Amino acid sequence: MLQWLNLSATNKFPSFMGMITAVLAQSGSFVVIKFATKDGINKYVMVVYSMALSTILLLPLAFFNNRSQCPPLTFSLLCSFFFLALLGTSAQIMTYRGIELSSPTLASAMLNLIPAFTFLLALIFRMEKINWRHYSSQAKVIGTIVSMTGAFVVIWYKGPPIFKIHSSSSYNTLRFSPNLNWILGGLLSAGDSLASSIWYIYQVSLTKKYPALIVIVFFQVLFITIQSGVYALIVVRDPSAWELNLDMGLIVIFYQAICAIGIRYCLQIWCVQRAGPLFCAMFKPIGIIFTVLLGFIFLGDDFYLGSLIGAIIIVMGFYVVQWGKASEEKVERGMENMESLCNDVPLLQNKT
Numbered sequence: 001m002l003q004w005l006n007l008s009a010t011n012k013f014p015s016f017m018g019m020i021t022a023v024l025a026q027s028g029s030f031v032v033i034k035f036a037t038k039d040g041i042n043k044y045v046m047v048v049y050s051m052a053l054s055t056i057l058l059l060p061l062a063f064f065n066n067r068s069q070c071p072p073l074t075f076s077l078l079c080s081f082f083f084l085a086l087l088g089t090s091a092q093i094m095t096y097r098g099i100e101l102s103s104p105t106l107a108s109a110m111l112n113l114i115p116a117f118t119f120l121l122a123l124i125f126r127m128e129k130i131n132w133r134h135y136s137s138q139a140k141v142i143g144t145i146v147s148m149t150g151a152f153v154v155i156w157y158k159g160p161p162i163f164k165i166h167s168s169s170s171y172n173t174l175r176f177s178p179n180l181n182w183i184l185g186g187l188l189s190a191g192d193s194l195a196s197s198i199w200y201i202y203q204v205s206l207t208k209k210y211p212a213l214i215v216i217v218f219f220q221v222l223f224i225t226i227q228s229g230v231y232a233l234i235v236v237r238d239p240s241a242w243e244l245n246l247d248m249g250l251i252v253i254f255y256q257a258i259c260a261i262g263i264r265y266c267l268q269i270w271c272v273q274r275a276g277p278l279f280c281a282m283f284k285p286i287g288i289i290f291t292v293l294l295g296f297i298f299l300g301d302d303f304y305l306g307s308l309i310g311a312i313i314i315v316m317g318f319y320v321v322q323w324g325k326a327s328e329e330k331v332e333r334g335m336e337n338m339e340s341l342c343n344d345v346p347l348l349q350n351k352t
Contacts, residue, residue, distance in 0.1 A: 015275040019283040027290035029260035042241040044232040050256035051225035062218035085223030091195040102185030108291035110189030117197035118281035139324030146317030159305030200277040
């Protein structure tokens, strides 16, 4: 499979593994968020504590970073970090609200809109090129559309449960979900996907101006802590919601701070710098498979036929896009080799 994607030849295997780890961490985050909210933990307070803890953990790494190789911090750069954090804060608020109204599976499925949004934004900002007469470009477009189709299958079609945990529930053979909360949760998750796509694109220009990735992550998490703290103080009126106890909530905060924030943010920015925004965005479809399995194992969520069908469609689209990207890069390398050979020929002729 890796040979088919030509990952080793393009030196993207580390990025491949990095994004798989990041997506798995995010899928686990969806599950623990749902678990925590069921246990009565306020989701916005959880964000503030998780971000604050992650900021503390990242502080020594950012402080001891080799700054001699990086440009000095300026007000313009700090504004860029603040805007990047604002995108992350908006995405998190929409994600948490979407999970509360629907389910982790739906929230993860809607992340499959990120490749489409990222692809369109990359075209607008000329980070990606489309040659409609070339099969690789056609594959990227078709694969993106197929992945989006699979995401909407998961939203609108549930079907019968393949693995049923809750025996008290009854389901029709063909069950569509007109429930307003479910649809609103999907729309909020779609807003999260749009904010995340802009986040991916903006990171590319930011890492070019300031290549110290750990410093970018630190200031991003610091500003998200401040922004989410202000938002939580507005919407959370119960002072007891801010109390910390030795319970599941504390475990969730540690997981979010270390895995879902610290490790995932570092891996995503590192992979975007190495492989580009579209390559990283195309790993989001894999997240739904992780989320469905983790939700079934840890939350006892029923596994629906619609989720299985949608996941299959999503994975097909994912690999079509990856194949198109690999083919496109292979053609580009061939053209570069031809150009180098053409440049070498006159030199050989002059020597003779």
